[in-house]
Amino acid sequence: MDDSQYGTRDKRGNWTPNETLQVAPYWTGQWGKMGQFLVGLVWPWNAFHMGTAFLYLWFVIPDRETLATFSWDWALWLLFVNMAGIFVLYGAIEFFYYVKRIQGDRWRYNHKFPADNPSDVFWFKSQNLDNFLRSFLTGIPIWTAVEVFMLWCYGNGYHVFGWVDWQDNWLWLAILIFLVPAIHEVHFFCIHWLIHTPFLYKHIHSVHHNSINPSPWSSLSMHPIEHVLYFGEVLWHLVLPSNPVAFMFNMHAVGYGALNGHIGFEKLEVTEETAIDSHAYAHYLHHKYFEVNYGADGIIPLDKWFGYWHDGSKEADARMKERFRKKKERLNAKKARQTPAE
Ligand SMILES: [Zn+2]
Numbered sequence: 084m085d086d087s088q089y090g091t092r093d094k095r096g097n098w099t100p101n102e103t104l105q106v107a108p109y110w111t112g113q114w115g116k117m118g119q120f121l122v123g124l125v126w127p128w129n130a131f132h133m134g135t136a137f138l139y140l141w142f143v144i145p146d147r148e149t150l151a152t153f154s155w156d157w158a159l160w161l162l163f164v165n166m167a168g169i170f171v172l173y174g175a176i177e178f179f180y181y182v183k184r185i186q187g188d189r190w191r192y193n194h195k196f197p198a199d200n201p202s203d204v205f206w207f208k209s210q211n212l213d214n215f216l217r218s219f220l221t222g223i224p225i226w227t228a229v230e231v232f233m234l235w236c237y238g239n240g241y242h243v244f245g246w247v248d249w250q251d252n253w254l255w256l257a258i259l260i261f262l263v264p265a266i267h268e269v270h271f272f273c274i275h276w277l278i279h280t281p282f283l284y285k286h287i288h289s290v291h292h293n294s295i296n297p298s299p300w301s302s303l304s305m306h307p308i309e310h311v312l313y314f315g316e317v318l319w320h321l322v323l324p325s326n327p328v329a330f331m332f333n334m335h336a337v338g339y340g341a342l343n344g345h346i347g348f349e350k351l352e353v354t355e356e357t358a359i360d361s362h363a364y365a366h367y368l369h370h371k372y373f374e375v376n377y378g379a380d381g382i383i384p385l386d387k388w389f390g391y392w393h394d395g396s397k398e399a400d401a402r403m404k405e406r407f408r409k410k411k412e413r414l415n416a417k418k419a420r421q422t423p424a425e
């Protein structure tokens with residue numbers, strides 16, 4: 084596919100899409116775009132997360148009675164399946180697009196590939212190895228622990244308002260499933276903004292930001308405290324009337340779905356004519372500029388409301404630089420006040 088029709092490449096080889104990022108069309112009254120937006124929301128990524136949630140519920144997760152008693156048998160089995168699932172999904176994209184480089188640097192935002200750039204900030208000087216180990220040593224185990232806790236609560240009927248079933252509550256559960264991306268954006272924006280405050284950034288979130296040029300293995304490469312805050316999103320299903328289909332979909336949207344922001348390509352070519360949208364650009368810009376786009380796709384556009392939105396345009400770039408300049412000025416003024424003149 085020819086990416087030059089959809090974006091421009093600078094002298095260094097970095098590709099920028101022509102189309103700027105858009106918040107969900109219902110915020111701007113562009114009702115004609117709703118159909119396209121809804122298709123993009125469902126297909127293929129959320130459909131995939133729902134599909135894998137069902138596969139888990141049918142083949143991996145034991146019945147409710149078994150879940151009522153914690154046992155290492157089913158907990159470790161779940162851990163194994165999660166590790167295998169992440170290995171296959173993230174590993175496949177890493178292997179084909181980063182190792183084999185089957186589409187070269189077409190649709191690639193940053194022309195460099197992490198494997199070509201060893202750096203001291205990473206374990207063993209390797210971004211891939213560092214990110215992979217952090218995902219498997221703490222990321223997936225913490226994800227699984229949250230999942231086990233939720234399933235155990237379900238097994239025992241622990242819930243603030245009681246678990247609900249499909250028969251009597253199908254309409255609410257269908258709405259809840261559609262609300263999952265919104266829950267994700269609000270939760271993620273809040274915890275993400277929080278860990279960008281100086282102290283927490285230094286001690287916790289900087290681990291994730293070591294990957295300025297992220298690849299699939301960067302997705303779950305975080306400090307363990309960030310893992311807890313990030314996967315803790317699913318605990319909302321103990322407060323909202325919910326059931327296992329809804330919370331497992333949410334679990335997979337955060338676990339498997341962490342991938343999306345870190346794909347590094349605007350599209351993944353599948354055949355000569357077809358490609359999948361990665362939805363990576365907003366979060367790619369976050370890794371590049373740090374203090375922009377704390378949320379996700381603009382479903383609930385908190386970034387726009389709070390002035391952090393970067394849509395990829397020159398105007399957004401100018402606004403961001405002006406904001407950074409003012410912040411620096413404020414910090415310098417504060418420093419000057421604290422250091423008395425000699
Ligand atoms: Zn990230």
Ligand SMILES: [Zn+2]
Binds near residue numbers: 275288373
């Ligand atoms: Zn961040």
